[in-house]
Amino acid sequence: DIQMTQSPSSLSASVGDRVTITCQASQDISNYLNWYQQKPGKAPKLLIYDASNLETGVPSRFSGSGSGTDFTFTISSLQPEDIATYYCQQYDNLPPWTFGQGTKVEIK
Amino acid sequence: EVQLVESGGGLVQPGGSLRLSCAASGFTFSSYAMHWVRQAPGKGLEYVSAISSNGGSTYYANSVKGRFTISRDNSKNTLYLQMGSLRAEDMAVYYCARENTVKDAFDIWGQGTMVTVSS
Numbered sequence: 001d002i003q004m005t006q007s008p009s010s011l012s013a014s015v016g017d018r019v020t021i022t023c024q025a026s027q028d029i030s031n032y033l034n035w036y037q038q039k040p041g042k043a044p045k046l047l048i049y050d051a052s053n054l055e056t057g058v059p060s061r062f063s064g065s066g067s068g069t070d071f072t073f074t075i076s077s078l079q080p081e082d083i084a085t086y087y088c089q090q091y092d093n094l095p096p097w098t099f100g101q102g103t104k105v106e107i108k
Numbered sequence: 109e110v111q112l113v114e115s116g117g118g119l120v121q122p123g124g125s126l127r128l129s130c131a132a133s134g135f136t137f138s139s140y141a142m143h144w145v146r147q148a149p150g151k152g153l154e155y156v157s158a159i160s161s162n163g164g165s166t167y168y169a170n171s172v173k174g175r176f177t178i179s180r181d182n183s184k185n186t187l188y189l190q191m192g193s194l195r196a197e198d199m200a201v202y203y204c205a206r207e208n209t210v211k212d213a214f215d216i217w218g219q220g221t222m223v224t225v226s227s
Contacts, residue, residue: 034213036153043203043217044145044153050211087153091212095158095167097143102152 002026002090006100012108019075021103023066023088031067032092038102039084047086048073075105083107110134110216112204117221124194124225130187130204130218138162138182141207143214144189146200156202157189172198191223199225 003026013019023033031051036044046055048064051071061076075082088100116128130142144156157178158167166178177190187204201222205214 032212034211036214038153043219044205044214045217046211046213046215049208049213053211055211055213055215085152089213096155096169097158097214099145099153099155 001096002029002092002098004088004090004098004100006086006088006103008103009101010104010106012106013078014108015078015080017078019078019082019105021073021086021088021105023071023073023100025069025071025090025092028068029090029092032090033064033066033071034089034091035062035064035073036087036089037082037084038087044087078105078107080107112206112216112218114202114204114218114221117202117223119224119226120194121227122195122225125190125192126194126223128189128191128202128204128221128223130189132185132187132206135206135216137180137185141209142180142187143205143207144178144187144202145205145214146198146202147220148197148200151200154200158207159187194223194225196225199223 005024033051035048038044052064063074085102085104113131120126143158159178175193179188201220203220204218206216208215
């Protein structure tokens with residue numbers, strides 16, 4: 001199975017800061033990478049698919065990039081409502097649809 | 109409104125069984141593969157099981173293989189997860205999710221149902 005490694009596991013930033021999360025795959029997955037947001041007590045929500053495509057209705061401050069084994073998720077200007085845990089997920093080598101371990105984003 | 113609603117969670121003793129349901133509405137359920145994902149308290153997301161749109165193909169994570177059975181009833185727009193030989197490590201919130209094959213992503217998730225395994 002492909003392993004997905006996210007970093008950092010948690011971060012604290014100020015409102016308005018640029019936030020970056022990385023996700024590394026254990027083998028080449030092309031651009032078959034999704035990002036989800038999970039707020040406390042809620043179900044995950046799809047934010048980005050195919051590494052860089054923004055899901056309908058998701059604010060443009062969220063973005064994704066990368067291909068192969070290295071991927072980046074960015075919040076251009078952190079907002080209070082962005083407090084959540086973010087997960088990457090690969091879908092190149094299926095099954096299983098492997099998730100990263102998550103990155104918890106907090107406000108400083 | 110497109111939605112998934114899970115039910116069936118609860119308290120079960122180690123070694124016991126439980127069946128989860130996921131009721132779909134607002135979309136053509138029979139056209140979509142479906143998945144179960146779980147989250148232990150304070151932990152990350154763990155992929156559990158998948159079933160194709162017609163139910164003909166299934167997948168299980170090694171951690172549940174031989175103990176859990178995924179199924180669906182397209183006439184009732186409902187997905188199921190039959191869980192047996194439950195262990196403490198199966199305690200989690202269980203989410204059902206719809207697979208969007210255009211985006212190759214899980215675009216719709218249920219609210220989750222909690223399974224507690226304890227004596």
